[in-house]
Amino acid sequence: MTEPTRATAIVAPADLQRRQLLLGAGLVTGFAALGVFGSAEAQSNLSAADRAVVQQAQGYLQALTSAQGTFVETGPGGQRREGRFSLLRPGKMRFEYTNPAGLLVVSDGYNVKRYDPRLNNFQQVPLGRTPLSTFLARNVRLDQGVRIDRVTRMDSGAFAITARDQNRPNDGSVVLAFAGSPMRLHEWTITDAQGSRTRTQLTSLQPASNLPASLFQLRDPTRRPGRN
Template sequence: MSISRRAFGLGSAAVVALAAAPAAVLAQAGLSAEDQAVLRQAQTYLTAMTTAQGTFVETGPNNQRRTGRYYLQRPGKMRFEYTEPAGLLVVADGNNVSRWDPRLNVFRQAPLGQTPLSTFLAREVRLDQGVKIDRVTRMDSGAFAITARDARRPNEGSVILAFAGSPVRLQEWTITDAQGSRTRVQLTTLQPAPGLASSLFQLRDPTRRNRRN
């Protein structure tokens, strides 16, 4: 089945590529040497984040608020487990991204490679492979933000990744889609998570079980 990017309906599915890349790649048009240094700093941090877990708050275009926990295991695996609304799950298992909404009894699935998550969850994500950096914003505190979009589909929206400084930490991202709607995801906690259970990244279609009953 063909699933559009909007079908998964959460900002986490639109994290863009900002990980390991050779320094020479960072000389994008319009970026100063200071901007390029910030990008390298972000890349070093994200490259090292092979596992993580924590809590998040997601605010949608109509101020709809969702909360939950997330788990990350690169390459290829991620889980967003919503506590509000309860039961909503989005899971990347290394091959597919699945979304289960028990309130509507709807299960959707798409190949990981056809979703924006594939760039963030790749073993090696590169800035020279389809990502355009629009802006780097630096604050006196050491915090910074990076605005990027898919260079092949620049009209489909953009993402702003916001980092704390000293030490560097991913704090949040804001997705703007092609219609101008915004979704903000704040990582309220984030910590390394070695040894995550493989079952976290498995999601079978519950509707098949229901049809058998």
């Protein structure tokens, strides 16, 4: 077992590494799912009104190019995490946790990086090898990738979309909830392959401008000077 104070090298298999990189970052997982709603064939079970709602969500997400906000994440065991996020499409996001303090997940447009100061652990994988790349693409498409199981519409104008990976439907699902009038992304719930649920609520979400490039840069804090 690795000592908590020791830097950990990136030696995990690709799938495990991606899972660890997203662990403790349900916000990343939720945004990753936003960009991969089902293909036309997978949407054939939806009514015309439901498909219109999906198109409405696509337009909203496509317009969400630069934003900042805060979130509260509740894990399957009831553990609560909080933090701030910044978004600059294409390619860049930052998730800065205040609880647990110091945990960072950053996409710089090329790689997704995760640093946990409690374990002095740094990991990174290419952005293109994570589902997050779909949402951070220049063009967000909701008509290819996975299956839409359900669209729930409410009289207030709010709605929720339940989706899962079309090619790996047993890997879990995501329920994305949008508030209406004015429309905004409100929260999502991720259910994994084991049935565990993580709920992420956006306590604020506002357009942002002139976000500094430094927000989306993260060097390996565990690397010593002169170390190869």
